[in-house]
Amino acid sequence: MIRTQYPFFYKRYAYDLATGMLHDLTNEKSDCKIDELDEENIEMYSSLNETSLMLDHPTYKKCPHCMSE
Ligand SMILES: [Zn+2]
Structure with a gap:
């Protein structure tokens, strides 16, 4: 789910600095636990x-x- 607010700002890909894991928010699963990420550790990217x-x-x-095919 694309989020509009800080720190997501409508961007698609969320990189978690804590785990080195990149998430695709348009295909987000509950196991991603995006809402549990520390926002201080999130970097957002518009595209791969x-x-x-x-x-x-x-x-x-x-x-x-x-992000599995
Ligand atoms: Zn994910």
Whole structure:
């Protein structure tokens, strides 16, 4: 579920700094526990093509719940 408020601001992908896990909010599952993330640890990205994501977090993991094919 896309969230409008801080720290999400309508963006699709939520990166959790605490776990190194990237979530797709448009395919969010209850197991993602997005609402339990510490907002201080969340970085948001509009798309997976943002080079900043790879530069900032080259070892990011895709969440098995919302980003498995
Ligand atoms: Zn997830």
